[in-house]
Amino acid sequence: MERTLSRLGDGSVIQLTESELRCDLEEGTKDAATAGKVDPLTEDELDHLFDIYSSPVRVTGVEPGREIVLSYDSPTLKVRRVGIDSGRIHALQMYEKLLGADTQELSHVDYSFKPVKPIVTYEQPILEQALLVTTIPLFYGAMPNLGTYTRPDGPVANPAELLPMGKIREARASHEETVEHAIKDMVFVASALYESGADGINFDTTGAAGDPDFLAALRACEILKQKYPQMCIELGMAGEFVLGMHGELAYDGMRLAGLYPHEQVKLAAKAGVTIFGPVVNTNTSKSCPWNISRAITLMKACGEVSEIPIHVNMGMGVGGIPVTDHPQIDAVSKASRAMVELVRLDGL
């Protein structure tokens, strides 16, 4: 029985028979349909995924005319992370001229809004200079990262310490306090960088600290869009569903805990988000075909209801990409092609 080279979600190599591959694709979509309460993929869609994932090629891609645009989180950080000590403007020029980026993003190495706030006047001149020498759209990005507002890193009592003591009401109050601090910082920083000329602002890994994190980003977005109606705001999520760290927070009457991408995008649109970045997390114990089938099922549901552009997150560990710093070319290109060909999306 012929075996196909494949990978697990952690990037390690496995071999699948045809029936194992087909089984993984079917199980992946069923898992997503159950979890997200959405429709599973059709037989035609599963056949299409089978064709992509049974192919032995190292690189694959979409047909001409089907290309989409790519947006990025913290490319300036990524150049430094591999030990290249380049200035941030040079890093942006590398992405623009050498890596085929359609948009790019300036960011601080401490990639959260709270640490950027006291040094934002140092970020603004860098952005302004970068805008003079680059041509493609330039975002400024950071993470809401509400965890930075709790002790010992911030002023608010730590809910993770209060909960084991049974202080649920106090823990919830702490979460609510972090929301207010985060909104102030996000609005302050985003306003400064937009007034310096940024083409857009990226709220990255939104929801990383659960429903308070998501709420803070939605409310900050609302305030910013009232202040600057033309501002482009990209909101990229951290996980496929919103963790209920507080459990009872709501936006526009909808409880945030437990929301999946097809529900998250509607609230994002209401808040004024311009581009939404949905996420599906990779399961490292399952194969890449299982993961991509699962991811596409949830992303397809999101794309079908979204009234705003969606850029599906396909970085490390999301969107069917293995959880490894340097994912293999075959794993990334197959996932990239599959996602673009089967989901009504507007970018990655």
Next chain:
Amino acid sequence: MACTHAIASGMGGMRTAGDLVARLEMTEGMKINEAKKYVAGKLGVSVTELADPVVMTEIREDLGIGLISPLPNKAGGIEAKFRIAELLGIEINCVKCFGERVGTRL
């Protein structure tokens, strides 16, 4: 990873018209097919040609909207963005800010 996505499914940014299509998503909230048709119409090319670097390099040079390999006396950076804003009929924030700072009414 950035390279792999760009090769597998990306438009190619300034190599082609990827940045222009992205701008329509960002400023007008257009979905990608609508954005591509809009840009193709403004440039006088087909949607497929938008992602062809040979076609788009010539067009970008003729229109002065920025090139991967800069040429002397050709618009680049903020200069190209002025032209992009005019060509596409959109407001580009940094172009507006630049104009305000140099005291030019746009």
